[in-house]
Amino acid sequence: MSELRWNALRGEWTVTATHRQERTFFPPPDYCPLCPTRPGGFPTEVPYETYDLVSFENRFPSLQRLPPEPAVSGDDLQPVRPAYGACEVVLYTPEHDVTLAELPVSTIDRLVRVWQHRTAEMGARSDIAYVMPFENKGEEVGVTLSHPHGQIYAYPFIPPHLAAELAQARAHRAAHGGCLGCSLVAREEEDGRRIVGANDDWVAYVPFAARWPYETHVVARRHAALLTDLRPRQRRALARLLKALLLGFDRLFDRSFPYIMVVHQAPVDPATHADAHLHIEFYPPLRSAGKLKYLAGSEAGAGMFIDDTLPETTARALRACVDRGA
Ligand SMILES: [Zn+2]
Numbered sequence: 001m002s003e004l005r006w007n008a009l010r011g012e013w014t015v016t017a018t019h020r021q022e023r024t025f026f027p028p029p030d031y032c033p034l035c036p037t038r039p040g041g042f043p044t045e046v047p048y049e050t051y052d053l054v055s056f057e058n059r060f061p062s063l064q065r066l067p068p069e070p071a072v073s074g075d076d077l078q079p080v081r082p083a084y085g086a087c088e089v090v091l092y093t094p095e096h097d098v099t100l101a102e103l104p105v106s107t108i109d110r111l112v113r114v115w116q117h118r119t120a121e122m123g124a125r126s127d128i129a130y131v132m133p134f135e136n137k138g139e140e141v142g143v144t145l146s147h148p149h150g151q152i153y154a155y156p157f158i159p160p161h162l163a164a165e166l167a168q169a170r171a172h173r174a175a176h177g178g179c180l181g182c183s184l185v186a187r188e189e190e191d192g193r194r195i196v197g198a199n200d201d202w203v204a205y206v207p208f209a210a211r212w213p214y215e216t217h218v219v220a221r222r223h224a225a226l227l228t229d230l231r232p233r234q235r236r237a238l239a240r241l242l243k244a245l246l247l248g249f250d251r252l253f254d255r256s257f258p259y260i261m262v263v264h265q266a267p268v269d270p271a272t273h274a275d276a277h278l279h280i281e282f283y284p285p286l287r288s289a290g291k292l293k294y295l296a297g298s299e300a301g302a303g304m305f306i307d308d309t310l311p312e313t314t315a316r317a318l319r320a321c322v323d324r325g326a
């Protein structure tokens with residue numbers, strides 16, 4: 001069962017994906033469906049003895065190229081539509097016990113190339129409006145398979161958070177001219193207090209109005225809309241800064257640091273490309289080494305986040321953990 005149901009109160013889609021209930025949940029250590037298939041061993045998702053980076057369609061996709069007919073019929077008030085789209089898994093390495101932070105810059109660079117390739121290919125489909133690579137890392141964010149991997153979703157519409165960012169960027173252009181993302185990155189550099197790391201092509205900072213204590217954005221210094229706009233030099237520079245930031249996260253509390261990482265790029269529609277400024281957002285769920293930030297009444301019920309730390313303070317702590325010269 002999988003279908004898009006319209007949430008009339010909020011003006012957004014929810015996807016039902018009941019088959020996901022059967023997902024593999026912490027399999028025994030000798031069976032990982034994302035490890036290569038060992039000779040004579042269990043068949044895994046990857047029928048090879050080893051692999052480099054590999055991406056393939058999620059076995060439990062919520063959005064699909066050929067979705068089933070919706071299980072219920074909608075109406076004008078509460079429309080329903082088939083869950084067109086795609087959900088892919090990207091395996092970073094055949095090694096089971098490493099994290100993205102521990103992989104060499106060259107592998108992170110190859111990952112960015114995979115994101116580019118999938119953006120180009122999925123974005124070329126007529127039913128796709130938006131492509132978003134992301135990674136959930138750590139049990140704290142509900143990861144059921146610890147093998148280092150990320151995902152790429154292709155949506156048949158522009159998802160709400162991206163639509164909101166785009167609306168803000170359009171309003172900014174109308175009022176002040178120019179790109180909002182370009183203005184923000186310039187302002188953060190000028191101010192400096194929230195900068196966590198930087199190189200010639202990218203800046204990492206805790207945003208002025210961070211919603212998570214250690215929320216960090218990695219933003220292109222020069223305007224780029226899509227991952228596919230990046231030149232090889234910019235792509236390599238991104239890989240270097242990501243590696244430095246991820247190691248910094250791990251150093252912060254001296255533990256493997258959980259996070260949600262999302263790539264915010266432009267929608268497929270070229271009309272959005274002047275306003276959508278490429279960046280990567282990290283939402284770490286930790287407030288301190290052992291304390292989680294939960295989405296409670298105000299966050300979940302009203303959409304107003306309460307950050308009980310100052311972005312200037314958390315940025316300073318994080319900056320001290322991030323190597324310069326990335
Ligand atoms: Zn594995």
Ligand SMILES: [Zn+2]
Binds near residue numbers: 179180181222224
């Ligand atoms: Zn820009």
Ligand SMILES: [Zn+2]
Binds near residue numbers: 281
């Ligand atoms: Zn964003």
